[in-house]
Amino acid sequence: MSILFEAEYQGRRYAGTGIPEAGRAHTLHAVEDGQLRAAFLAGGAEAALAAATSGAETVSVTPGDPGLRLLPPLLPTATNNALVNGFMGTHRSKFDHDPEPDEEFVAPNYYMKGFGSWLRVSDEPLITPADPIWLIEEPEVVLVYVNGEDGTPHYAGYTFGNDLNDIGLHLKNPWAYTPYAKLCETSVLPWLFLDEPPQNVTGRVVVERDGATAWEGPFSCGADSIFHRFEDMAEHLFSYPLLRQAGLVTYTFLGADKATYHDGFRVEDGDRLVLDVTSHGVVLANTVRYGTQTATGSAGPYLPPSSRPSVSRTASR
Incomplete structure (x- = not known):
């Protein structure tokens, strides 16, 4: 069974295959946003796997690295x-x-x-x-x-x-x-x-x-x-x-x-x-x-000016 994943590392998007093991470095290949999706559409899973492992720019990252965010x-x-x-x-x-x-x-x-x-x-x-x-x-x-x-x-x-x-x-x-x-x-x-x-x-x-x-x-x-x-x-x-x-x-x-x-x-x-x-x-x-409550507990602050109720300026008698 093949497994594919993407991640962000130091501001760059990468892809990898398999599931990284704790404590062991895993090689990731640079990809662009949408590259793997386009590969799926063009040639299915095999094309996506090829796209995920063909990038010339690579990094070796250990799971838990604070600069790594899986997507x-x-x-x-x-x-x-x-x-x-x-x-x-x-x-x-x-x-x-x-x-x-x-x-x-x-x-x-x-x-x-x-x-x-x-x-x-x-x-x-x-x-x-x-x-x-x-x-x-x-x-x-x-x-x-x-x-x-x-x-x-x-x-x-x-x-x-x-x-x-x-x-x-x-x-x-x-x-x-x-x-x-x-x-x-x-x-x-x-x-x-x-x-x-x-x-x-x-x-x-x-x-x-x-x-x-x-x-x-x-x-x-x-x-x-x-x-x-x-x-x-x-x-x-x-x-x-x-x-x-x-x-x-x-x-x-x-x-x-x-x-x-x-x-x-x-x-x-x-x-x-x-x-x-x-x-x-x-x-x-x-x-x-x-989550936190809003400061007032009211929806008032979220209404755009055009949708707020108008206030009559005519003095009541």
Whole structure:
């Protein structure tokens, strides 16, 4: 299985292959923003791998170097022409029967999470609203697509992510508050697995608090755990013209199963969420940080002058 990744190092963009080992230097090749995406469109995974290893300028970097920042897979940093979205309620455990081979596809609930620049990687904090009701982690498969100049989406590979969100707000009113519940930062691994979407994905979530394990439990999120067929979900998603804009990179989260909430555990400010994807030998870890309240708690300062209510200057009598 081939793995591709990109990073920034001392102001320059680089690419590499495989997963760097702790304590060992890893060779990176200089690339331009968009070079690997263009290679995918021109010749698929093999062309992208060639582009990632052909740059004449190289550096040897050890994981943990303070000058190194790994990037979400294929992220267009110059244009931010990227979208984070996903499906909800996709796991078999949430249905009362197993899918039949010829069962008609019914699209699961969908959400838009935000721009690609909102994504975070391992060891970066995940910022939430200032006063969440009940946060949960959500380990998920993330499919990565790159659109060609004609808008045709091309599957590039997959990675794994944590769709941190406020399930307490969602449950308060699922029809009205779910989009707000999703307004937490989201993390993904930088490793792009150049293969078909995975059948079997298993691992463990560990919540660390004050340096100790506060909660842990297993998870699964591969095709064998999801009720819907991946190809049906993708076909439905990209039937919408808005998602077929030229050059767009799409990160699609495929849903999660039960989480800490279902065990009665609350994720709190300062907790470290560790998603150990043991089936693939990778780990995604981030610390949760509550955001800050606005100074006034009012939307007044955010209104442009033209939309502020007019004030009558006629004296009352």
